[in-house]
Structures are given as C-alpha cells and as structure tokens.
Amino acid sequence: MKLYDYYRSSASYRVRIALNLKGLEYAQQPVSLLDNEQNSTTYTALNPSGLVPGFIPDPAAGSENDGELLSQSLAIIEYLDERYPEPPLLPSEPWQKAKCREIAFAIACDIHPLNNLRVLKYLTGPLAIDESEKMAWYHHWLKQGLQSLEVMVSRHSHPFCCGDEPSLADICLIPQLYNAKRFGFDLSHYPRLLDIEARCQALPAFIAAHPDNQQP
Amino acid sequence: MKLYDYYRSSASYRVRIALNLKGLEYAQQPVSLLDNEQNSTTYTALNPSGLVPGFIPDPAAGSENDGELLSQSLAIIEYLDERYPEPPLLPSEPWQKAKCREIAFAIACDIHPLNNLRVLKYLTGPLAIDESEKMAWYHHWLKQGLQSLEVMVSRHSHPFCCGDEPSLADICLIPQLYNAKRFGFDLSHYPRLLDIEARCQALPAFIAAHPDNQQP
Numbered sequence: 404m405k406l407y408d409y410y411r412s413s414a415s416y417r418v419r420i421a422l423n424l425k426g427l428e429y430a431q432q433p434v435s436l437l438d439n440e441q442n443s444t445t446y447t448a449l450n451p452s453g454l455v456p457g458f459i460p461d462p463a464a465g466s467e468n469d470g471e472l473l474s475q476s477l478a479i480i481e482y483l484d485e486r487y488p489e490p491p492l493l494p495s496e497p498w499q500k501a502k503c504r505e506i507a508f509a510i511a512c513d514i515h516p517l518n519n520l521r522v523l524k525y526l527t528g529p530l531a532i533d534e535s536e537k538m539a540w541y542h543h544w545l546k547q548g549l550q551s552l553e554v555m556v557s558r559h560s561h562p563f564c565c566g567d568e569p570s571l572a573d574i575c576l577i578p579q580l581y582n583a584k585r586f587g588f589d590l591s592h593y594p595r596l597l598d599i600e601a602r603c604q605a606l607p608a609f610i611a612a613h614p615d616n617q618q619p
Numbered sequence: 620m621k622l623y624d625y626y627r628s629s630a631s632y633r634v635r636i637a638l639n640l641k642g643l644e645y646a647q648q649p650v651s652l653l654d655n656e657q658n659s660t661t662y663t664a665l666n667p668s669g670l671v672p673g674f675i676p677d678p679a680a681g682s683e684n685d686g687e688l689l690s691q692s693l694a695i696i697e698y699l700d701e702r703y704p705e706p707p708l709l710p711s712e713p714w715q716k717a718k719c720r721e722i723a724f725a726i727a728c729d730i731h732p733l734n735n736l737r738v739l740k741y742l743t744g745p746l747a748i749d750e751s752e753k754m755a756w757y758h759h760w761l762k763q764g765l766q767s768l769e770v771m772v773s774r775h776s777h778p779f780c781c782g783d784e785p786s787l788a789d790i791c792l793i794p795q796l797y798n799a800k801r802f803g804f805d806l807s808h809y810p811r812l813l814d815i816e817a818r819c820q821a822l823p824a825f826i827a828a829h830p831d832n833q834q835p
Contacts, residue, residue, distance in 0.1 A: 451766070451767035451770040451771060452725060452729065452764075452767040453763075453767070454729065460714075471718075473714075473717050473718065473721055474721055474725070475720065475721045475724040475725060475728065477720070477724050477728070478717050478718075478720035478721040478723075478724055479717070481716075481717065481720060482713060482714070482716070482717035482720075485713045485716070485717075486713055497698060497701045497702055498676075498689075498698070500697075500698070500701070501689050501694050501695070501697065501698035501701075502687075502689065502694075504691065504693070504694040504697060504698075505689055505690055505691045505694040507694075508691040508693050508694050508727075509668060509690070509691060511724075511728050512691065512693070512727055512728050512731075512732055513668065513670070513732060515728075516728055516729060516732035516733060517732060517733065517738065522733065525756070525759065526746075529752075529755070529756075529759075530742075530746070530748055530752060530756070532746055536745075536746060539745070540741070540745075540746070543741065543745075547669075548668075550667070551667035551668040551669070554667040555667060
C-alpha cells in the first residue's frame with residue numbers, strides 16, 4: 404500500500420499513526436505542499452482534490468479498488484479499521500463509537516480546515532492580512548475548538564480520549580496539538596488534553612508517525 | 620429523539636435528511652444562530668462546542684447515552700445508520716463505503732467549514748474584509764471543492780453520488796448546493812452534481828428536510 408503524504412500535514416500525520424497502530428507496512432510518496440506538488444497534473448490525475456493524504460491500498464489484500472486512490476484522512480482511517488480490524492480504532496458499542504467520532508470530527512471539521520496551509524496562504528495572499536492578524540485567526544479557532552474538547556474529555560478519566568486504548572479521536576488530537584505548538588499556542592489551559600498527549604507520544608506508533616521522523 | 624437545529628444550517632439540514640430517510644420521528648428544538656442562541660449557557664451546558672446540530676437519541680431505543688447530547692452531524696448520521704440500519708446510508712462493500720465517505724468528508728471538511736456563518740462573521744468582523752472579498756472567499760473554496768466532486772461523480776453514471784440510492788454523500792451534497800445558490804454561485808459547470816441534486820430534491824425525505832419547510 405502507498406501513502407502520498409507531506410510530513411507536516413496534520414491529515415497525513417493522522418493516517419501515518421493509524422497505519423502504525425495497525426502494524427501495516429506502507430510506501431511513502433512525499434508530496435511537497437511548499438513546492439505546490441499537490442497541484443501537479445500527475446497528482447491531480449490520481450487525486451482530483453489536490454490535497455494530501457492520498458492512499459492506494461494493497462492489491463494483494465483483495466481490495467476492489469483497481470489502483471484507484473482514496474483521499475480524505477478520515478475515510479482512509481475508517482477503511483483501514485474495517486479491513487484490518489485489530490487493534491480497533493473505534494469503540495464497538497454504538498453510542499461510545501459515536502462519541503469517539505464526535506471528537507474526531509470536532510477536530511477534523513471545526514479546527515483543522517480553518518488553520519491549514521492553503522487557508523493561511525489565502526488570508527495573507529488575496530486578503531492581505533498581516534502576520535499578527537493571521538496568528539489571531541489561527542489562535543481563535545484553535546481556542547474555541549480545544550476548549551470544548553477539554554470539557555468533553557474531562558467528563559471521564561480514561562487514559563485516552565475514548566477509553567483505555569488510543570482511538571480515532573487520539574489520532575486526530577495529536578497532530579492538532581503538534582500544529583498548535585508550531586504556531587506558539589499556549590496549551591497550559593488544557594491539562595486533560597496534554598495528559599492524553601503525553602501518553603500517546605510515548606507509544607511507538609505515534610513516535611514513528613511524528614513529522615520530525617519523516618523525510619521532509 | 621430530539622434534534623437541536625437551525626433551519627439554514629447545512630449540518631442540521633444533513634441530519635434532517637438522514638432522519639427522514641430512516642423514517643424516524645423526532646422533535647425539533649430550534650437554536651437561532653442569528654440570535655446567538657448556540658452560545659447560551661443552557662445550550663453550551665448540553666453541547667460544549669456551541670454548534671448545531673445537537674442530537675439526543677430516543678431512550679426507549681435502548682441507548683446507553685444517559686440523556687447526553689451528541690454533536691457533529693456526521694457522527695450523528697453514522698450513529699443513526701448503525702442503530703437503524705434500513706435503508707443503509709453507506710454501501711456495504713468496504714472500498715465503496717470508503718469512496719462514499721470520501722465525498723462526504725470532501726464537503727464536510729474542505730468546503731463547509733470555510734463558508735459557514737461563524738467564519739464569514741469573523742472575516743467581516745475582526746478582519747474587516749468587505750462584501751466583495753467575502754463573496755470571493757466563499758466562491759473560491761466552493762469552486763475548488765465542487766470541481767473535484769464533479770470529477771469524482773463523473774467517473775460513474777449512477778443516479779446518486781454512490782449508487783442507486785441516496786447515501787451519506789448525497790446527504791452532504793444537497794445542503795452544500797443549497798448554500799451555494801443562496802450565495803449566488805453559478806452551478807452550471809457541474810452538470811453531474813445538478814443531475815444528482817434534481818433526483819434528490821424529488822424525494823420526500825429531502826423535501827421535508829429543506830430549510831424552506833422548517834420553522835425559522
């Protein structure tokens with residue numbers, strides 16, 4: 404299987420963690436967002452959205468995809484969880500599963516889309532906002548999102564976001580916190596999130612997926 | 620079961636379609652985004668994210684939720700699909716299911732978060748951009764997203780986004796196209812999407828969920 408990714412992309416980072424938690428071997432194909440490689444005709448022929456990550460499953464696994472690429476990190480992770488069920492990345496009980504997806508989507512739909520590279524480039528490019536306004540924008544959405552996440556995970560005392568093992572929620576949380584630190588955001592108001600982060604960052608699957616441990 | 624929603628919210632509209640497709644009865648509790656009711660202490664006590672929709676399932680259905688609210692439209696819809704399997708809102712085959720989620724997430728993570736009310740308010744408020752810049756922003760992200768969606772759904776000739784029946788992908792597409800029209804976006808370049816939209820808009824589940832058919 405093959406992963407088109409960029410080392411600092413939060414969405415790519417999520418998929419790397421999931422692949423590692425499943426113990427799956429995969430080939431990495433870097434797509435440099437800084438060099439605009441995601442908009443090359445080669446890549447957009449495979450992935451019309453021109454976004455990373457992109458995933459091509461292992462044909463030997465009996466997949467039905469005909470060499471087709473799958474985009475959207477959460478669609479990729481849900482697919483991996485269905486095809487390779489162990490260890491599970493979602494609780495099995497329906498309500499707990501829904502609460503776990505709630506956290507993942509709160510990050511993937513309400514924080515990350517507003518703060519990724521293409522959006523920040525539009526703000527400083529066509530909208531010509533200055534650096535301090537850009538940082539205020541970044542911090543505004545992050546603060547709104549993390550505040551409610553801190554409340555959600557403080558309703559229980561599990562070691563991870565949704566129980567005793569890392570799940571889809573932790574897979575989304577860790578890249579978002581990495582991103583927050585890169586942008587100088589003070590995380591000290593979110594002790595539960597930091598506690599969960601520390602536990603994740605001690606696990607080999609998370610360590611191997613970290614941007615610092617990829618080829619830039 | 621109870622749905623906290625706002626008639627024009629795309630994410631609320633998605634959940635209404637899903638509930639109707641499943642043939643489920645539900646009580647609606649309007650939360651006016653224009654009146655900022657989503658940030659009231661009553662609502663944020665239930666839903667710390669302060670976003671709509673919010674969903675409380677039917678205790679009689681044997682749910683395990685203890686009166687707790689579930690936020691995030693896609694988490695709600697996946698939950699409904701698991702608890703009330705007929706008619707299914709996702710294909711059963713894993714790769715087709717993944718491709719269906721890919722379309723749903725391309726809308727829910729890459730288009731809608733950039734163009735919803737709270738973001739447009741930040742642009743015209745703190746960032747003080749003018750009306751034409753706001754419309755250019757709105758159209759920019761919509762165009763990028765719809766172009767790749769048109770390519771994706773043109774790879775087959777199914778009547779709906781992912782086959783012969785409406786699915787999670789159509790549930791996300793229709794509110795996004797409704798929103799696009801409200802903002803004067805020219806959809807004529809997306810004939811496949813318009814074709815799918817016409818087919819959906821003829822179905823009672825979609826008609827009953829339409830913003831025009833809700834109490835404002």
